[in-house]
Amino acid sequence: xxxxxxxxxxxxxxxxxxxxxxxxxxxxxxxxxxxxxxxxxxxxxxxxxxxxxxxxxxxxxxxxxxxxxxxxxxxxxxxxxxxxxxxxxxxxxxxxxxxxxxxxxxxxxxxxxxxxxxxxxxxxxxxxxxxxxxxxxxxxxxxxxxxxxxxxxxxxxxxxxxxxxxxxxxxxxxxxxxxxxxxxxxxxxxxxxxxxxxxxxxxxxxxxxxxxxxxxxxxxxxxxxxxxxxx
Numbered sequence: 634x635x636x637x638x639x640x641x642x643x644x645x646x647x648x649x650x651x652x653x654x655x656x657x658x659x660x661x662x663x664x665x666x667x668x669x670x671x672x673x674x675x676x677x678x679x680x681x682x683x684x685x686x687x688x689x690x691x692x693x694x695x696x697x698x699x700x701x702x703x704x705x706x707x708x709x710x711x712x713x714x715x716x717x718x719x720x721x722x723x724x725x726x727x728x729x730x731x732x733x734x735x736x737x738x739x740x741x742x743x744x745x746x747x748x749x750x751x752x753x754x755x756x757x758x759x760x761x762x763x764x765x766x767x768x769x770x771x772x773x774x775x776x777x778x779x780x781x782x783x784x785x786x787x788x789x790x791x792x793x794x795x796x797x798x799x800x801x802x803x804x805x806x807x808x809x810x811x812x813x814x815x816x817x818x819x820x821x822x823x824x825x826x827x828x829x830x831x832x833x834x835x836x837x838x839x840x841x842x843x844x845x846x847x848x849x850x851x852x853x854x855x856x857x858x859x860x861x862x863x864x
Contacts, residue, residue, distance in 0.1 A: 659827035660687040679742040692719040729757040741772040748776045766862040778854040817860035
C-alpha cells in the first residue's frame with residue numbers, strides 16, 4: 634500500500650474510530666457464519682480490520698487467533714481498547730507478504746479489505762491466501778457488490794487530486810470473483826445488506842424503507858464469499 638493510503642487509514646482507525654461501530658452488525662453476521670465452520674484448535678488470521686471487533690468475538694481458548702494490520706498505532710490502541718490477551722498481533726509491511734509458513738491457516742478473514750487494494754496488491758494477497766491455507770480449509774471475504782467507483786469520488790481542495798472517499802480501488806461482480814479465485818472452490822457466493830441494530834421502531838421502519846429502495850435499485854449491497862483451498 635502506498636504511504637498516503639496508510640496515512641488515510643491511520644486517521645480512520647486511530648483518530649476517527651467512532652464510525653467503526655457502524656460495521657458491528659455486519660461483523661456479527663460474519664461471526665455467526667464462521668461459527669458453523671470452526672473446529673477446535675482452528676488457526677485464524679484476519680487482516681487489516683480496524684478495531685478487531687470480530688476477532689474479539691471469535692477469540693477464546695479453542696482458537697489460535699492472529700490479527701495483522703498495517704498500522705502499528707492502531708495495534709497499540711486496540712490492544713488497550715479490548716484488553717484481550719488471546720489475540721496475537723502482527724504488523725503488516727507494504728510488501729503484502731505474510732510472515733507465516735505455507736499451509737498453516739485454517740481460516741483467513743478479509744472483511745471489506747480487498748476493495749482497497751490495487752491490482753498488484755490484490756494478486757499478491759490472493760496468492761498469499763492460497764499459500765497460507767491448509768488443504769480443504771477456508772477463507773471468508775466480504776466486499777461491496779458492483780460498486781460504481783466514480784459515484785464516490787472526491788477532490789482534494791489543496792492538491793486537486795481525485796480519489797474515492799473510502800479509497801476503494803476495486804469493484805466486484807460474480808464474474809470477477811470466479812475469475813480471480815479460480816484456484817479455490819467457491820462454497821458460498823451471496824449478497825447481503827448489513828442491518829443495523831435499532832433501538833426504536835421508527836428508526837427500524839425508516840431503515841426498511843431504505844432497504845426496499847436499495848433492493849429495487851440494486852444498491853448498497855455487499856458480497857459475502859466463502860472459498861475453500863482445493864489442493
